[in-house]
Amino acid sequence: MQEIIMNSLSWQVKGFWPWVPIKGTSMELGQELMGVTDWLPASVPGGVHYDLYRAGLIAHPYKNLNSLNCEWVENRWWLYRTTLERPSQMGDRIELVFKGLDYEAAIYANQTLLGEHKGMFQEAVYDVTALMNEHDRLEISVLFKHAPDEMAQIGKTSETFTQKSRFNYKWDFSTRLVNIGMWDDVVVRVHNMYSIGEVYLSTDVKGFGTPEVDQVIGIVRLKTDVQKQASSSYEERMPLVLIICCRDPEGREVASRVVDVHENRETEVELEVFYPQLWYPNGYGTQSLYSVNVLLQSGDGITVDERTFKTGIRKLEYVQNDISPEDSLPYTFKINNKRIYIRGVNMTPLDHLYGNVTNEQYSWMVRLMQQGNINMVRIWGGGLIEKSRFYELCDANGIMIWQEFIQSSSGVDNIPSQQPEFLQLLEQTARAALADRRNHVSLTVWSGGNELMSEPNKPSNDSDTNLAMLKALVSEYDPQRLFLPTSASGPVEYITDQKGLGHDVHGHWKYMNTPEHYRLYGENDNLFHSEFGVDGVSRVKSLHKFLDESYRKPVSMQDSMVWRHHGEWWDTLARDETLFGPMNDLAVFSESSQWVQAEGLRFILEANRRRKFRNSGSIIWQLNEPWPNVSCTNLVDYYGEAKMAYYWTKQAFAPLHVSLDYRTLNTVPGERFSQGVYLHAHEAGHNVQITAEVMDSTGYLHHSAKFAAVTVEDKALCVGQLDLVIPSTPDGLLLVRLSYRSEFGEGQCHPYVFSADSGPIYSSALKLQGANLQVGLEKDWQRIAVTELLESIVTVTNNGSEVALHIHMEEQTNGYWMESDDQYFTLFPSETRRVAVRCMEKKGGGFLVDDTSTSDELEALPEIVFRCFPDRDFPV
Template identity: 50%
Template sequence: MKEWLLNGETWEVKGYWPWVPLKVSSMEIGQELLGVTDWMPATVPGGVHADLLRAGLIEDPWSGLNSWKCEWVENRWWVYRATFACPEPGSGRTELVFKGLDYEAQVFVDGKLLGEHEGMYHEVVFDVTEAARTQERMEVTVMFKHAPDEMSQIGLTSRTYTQKSRFNYKWDFSTRLVNIGIWDDVLLRVHEAWTLDDVSVTTDADPEAGTGEIFVSAAARGFAIADDAGAIGNGAEVIAGDAQALTLRVDVTDPDGVNVAHSESPIGTDGRTGELRIPIEQARLWQPNGYGEQPLYGVRLTLLAGGDVMDTRELKTGIRSLSYAQNEESPAEALPYTFVVNGKRIYVRGVNMTPLDHLYGNVTPEQYEYYVLLMKRAGVNMVRVWGGGIIEKESFYDLCDRHGLLVWQEFVQSSSGIDNIPSKRPAFLELIALTAVSALKAKRNHVSLTVWSGGNELMSEPNVPSTYEDANLAMLKKLVETHDPRRLFLPTSASGPVQYITPEKGISHDVHGHWKYQGNPGHYELYSDVDNLFHSEFGVDGVSAVKSLKKFLPASELRPVSMNDSLVWRHHGEWWDTYDRDIELFGEDVGAGIGLFSRASQWIQAEGLRFVLEANRRRQFKNSGSVIWQLNEPYPNASSTSLVDYYGESKMAYYWTRRAYSPYFASAAYKRLNFRSGETFEARLFAGAHAETEGLTVRSRLLGMDGELLHEQSDAVSVDGEHTAHAGDLHTLVTEAFGSLFLLRLELLDPAGAVLHANDYFFSTLERDVYAPALTSGDGGRLTATALGDWAAEDTTAAGETIAAQGDDAKANDAKANDARANDVLRRLEAVTRRFRLTNDGDHAALHVHAEESTNGWWMAADDLYFTLLPGESRELTVTCWRKRAGGFLAGDVGAAADALPELGFRSF
């Protein structure tokens, strides 16, 4: 089989009123019906909104309230067209393949209707053998009907009837902008007489013996071929029993490219192989991020007919064992929420990922790479692909394989608020089954895939998650058991027996919530007193970076404001109003300017989120993990629960999450943020690590904002690599010397006294406006940054951080192209690094030191930010910047000088 990508062909798109494309001219006057737009250049993969913006037919939907003006787009019909050269035919069938049409479409070749399609996630395949063999060029036309009227976040799940991504219709972190278009690859697939189908490659391992196994199965699909007289066959399908000596050969190479195994199996008369079990001696095991490396083995499948090569397939896989266990002290009826990889329990440090953009078809490989690297750098080891979004493109799962991110994959269905009951409509069940089988067959071949879920927040009644007894979920469970039997299927997230977090004991297994800071002291009292087994969705909201706010808020709206008082702020994140919360904690002066307000809001987001993460981790493996809502946002929000805003700017919460997810960590448990003079400051101290370690020390220091040492103690602790150890307790009298704001600095020291992990916690002696002193305790004006060398190119190839991208030499009509994947070129995600020393020469603490890249041409991340420097302290850090290479509406979000190096500015709170 050979594939030619058609993405790079000259595609055009044109808009029409409904039904007009089916009628060329008016019945009444005979006049040609022109359409609502002219033909305009189209991006494939993509979506019509980006094309309309480039053509000047819509205003920037993200600016102000402009998305309201774009809602007409979803109500028109859109026609794509392209003409391309036909490739050299094989002896079998030639197919036109669409990997993602969004949503209802009719496909034509040379004006002839090939068929109709509904859905987003299963391949659409048309036989074009005759056209490909009898003509030099082929014209393809794809006509999309208007978008279906599906449920947004608020509605009735029981009435959903499509497999369209629902966040497009309005969610708390997005607007209404319903995508239409060709959102994934288009290609021509040329088959020989026999082709491989239904390929499955999975693995297992015996960590103690150091061996592994690769399990391979496949089917053979055949086509009628030329007869003895040389007549051209029509590509009709035949069965394996009609062939002679069909054989599947499997060759395995280790991560260095050395051949390590070979196996062959005959294809049965039913067209299938049995499962081949290929042993691997001295296997190099694939580990989740933070637990080791991710070596990938090459698996090459070759289909032979009478000794002749008919088809080949090449995949990469990791060798690892995967199993599931109940939590410690788990109720007997609870599902297994502990993931065990290579015999070791993995404490989940996860994030929920929404689609990277409303225009998910325009997301570039570089965007996927950047967000995967952000997860990897933050210590994330699991990403939940949320059921209200999309099933992602293959390149995302390839990246997760390479970087050790376990994938929790949901099928495409979600709660709706009014009712959350999984839809039982026959047409819907047929559609979701198509989606499920397509996803199962593709994603099961990724070593990163760890667990399937029926969808997001599906409930049979309020606060009662649906179970395997639901007919919809029972069907999906059976499909998983049929097509991917080695992996767990959870009915929904959360899976109950109650939906939402509660202090009531014994009923919180897998729960969601909350998504708001619960106040002082309520936040700390709640999360210190829960017993959930798994926490698969929760968050805290915070305002976006000012750099980002300036890109979509009108100048008149760049002010601290409640969403009750601004339609524009409400439009960009209504649920996530932090104004009253932040006034309560910082006082009225926090509203003095947008910069201060943004930083204060992000501080509470980081503080609230860190406490939940640490509280959960202190109960490891009674609690088996945390999955933060959410990593990213697909739309520019003034405020949301994301760790990284739409423009790729990491919030304070990203870096505090990074510390909470560290392999070594120390944490403090406390019940409130304020302790008056004369009261006893109390905190419990904990330490943990991935590996068993003895001779550790938790050093605790209470410090004033001027750097004065108020209290110090050291507690010896050893950890077993499985549990969080109680290291000691702090009890000390608060005096006037503490001032109005003080911090607890926790450091985990190795036996030689080196710092393995550090955390700063901030407390107040005030009764109200507890963090108000931070506004006047020193603005970091004496903070100095010294560059320790020039910007240097980062060799991402050596680190295994390369991306696959379509090269100019692999266009669809390139006669030298044999396979789309084989002709991808490896291209670096252009990156530069620089080291800096930051020093506080002032007499007050420089709180939450951070950086901003000012050319706007680069995404940025550092090995640490949002830390505090006391007077006289210095710290060195490395900053990495990646050249922005985004698609869709973000394509223009780049610096003015394309060749400019990054420019960084550092500041404190």
């Protein structure tokens, strides 16, 4: 089979009122009915909105309130057209394939209706062999009806009737901007007489924990069939053989089989790989990928079809948590006989208009996961079954995938829809997703959907008809993987103080103030925390991109329509003024809000991790956002800028980490401070020396303590108590910094900042002006081999008289995405930090095309500026 991609053909699109393209002419006048637009250049894959923007017919929908003026787009019909030339090699059967039509479409070739299609996530496939034999070229037309009137976030799940991404219709992190168009590739498939059918590839490992086996053996299993694509002029069957060859990451053949096959008969092959290079999640080992080549040959040795897959060899298991109730589900994942503590993120679609997302955007987001010590991503049920490239990147970077089917809660009711039309479409989506995505080694668990509840605060289970169907499909297509009926999976939905009820829970999504935030999360007993978050304002650099100048000042969402439009639920002004005092400067507000977000998330992650494996992991809501918000619960904003919470999360997720257990940010001079110090590690048996330092904002050391410990693998280790009497400090601020040294290197944690201030506890931090950063470029920008990354090393020294809080970098040309070893770190007077920083040229799609460097120099290098709290700049 040969696949010819049609994306680069000359596509055009034109808008019409409903039914006009079908009618064509006026019934009364007999004249041609014109469209609401002329023919416009179209992007494929893509969506109508970007094409309209390029043509000047709509304003940039992500800026200010402009999206409100774009809602007419979803109510029109849109006709795409292009010309398809006859392939140079015709083969025996030619199929026209649309991998992602959004949403309801009729497909024509030379005005002949090929068929109609409904649904985003299963291919629309049409046989055009006869037409191609008759014509040198085909005029291909795709007519999209207006978008269905589906539920937004607030509505009734029980009344959903489509398999369209529902966040399009308005969610807390998005607006209403309903995509229409071809959101994935369009291809022509040329088949010979026979072709390889659906392939199911799975791997396993035998030999773990069995004394009678003296070596570990990798198992590669493959199931497929052979399909006849055209009738032949003779009745006898052609003799066929399948040749399956497995090659290691270096390209060496390690196993192969040759089997006789027959059309429409399933064939199953098992290969043994001796001394395999095993696949591990990020942080636990390497991500070795083997290639599996499947060759279909005729009896005389002619190649009829060929498929190649990449896979990792690993053993996948699920077990209950330590000290968990008997009725709990198995929330602990085991890879290669090793329990994996989940350090995860939830992911929304990368763009509101997701057809425009580029491979480079996927690459950048997966890189941020990998560099952020993240090992699992939950692909949320209100969004997408993502494009194939994303799953390939997760395979290569060790990011385990929790894939939800496309259904989500709606607030008014959250009951899984039982509507016959919906169940039919859901089954089609599930079968298509299972058949393809199961072949990715990173895929770890399936879920029926997001926050589905039979009754308030009670997650649905597989006794529900809808979820029972999905469970049966997973058992049929992918029996090696776990199916969770929904996330959270109960027995209660939301985090609770009641002991024994918090199995897999969601919530909360706000910083709950001191001491309540620390009491709730520090004393909780949940088994798995699969969704929670804390909100924070975006970086000022990003705010300037979508807010006009008149809107660039701190304001409550209640008092600004524009701010409300970009993050209504995530108003942090009152919260932050309670902690810091009045907010008058946008940059100070952004920095302060991000501090609270980072502090709140860090504590939840560390509190959960202190209960490893009674708690099996944390999945933060959320990694990203699909359109620019003033404020959101994301770690990375729409423009690819990592917030403070990303870097504090990165540290809390590190393979080796130390943490402080506490219950309030308030301190009282003269009172005793006695808090536990914990050591977290993935591997056992490593000696670690830990130092705790208690300092004020001038850098004066009031107390220090040292601890020594040997790491343990399956639980957090309390190494001792940090015990002292709270001293008086010049401004009431007291900073506790933990650092560690081991055979693998050394590290220093972002400090815990406490305050004795009787008013806003962090108001003194806003008055810090004594830092003086000297920044130098230690190594010029150089390209990292075999990557698109540029790297530099910078050194920063605090030559001032006061602490420099939350030192971070910002790329100034706007031509690059940027990440570094560490950001938002703290330097006391006379301290120096050496940091490697990496940049990747921005190559976003759709409306992100405009978000790039304005420099005329094609080879312009990144330009970095350093900042520290509360909004002070220091150039390199």
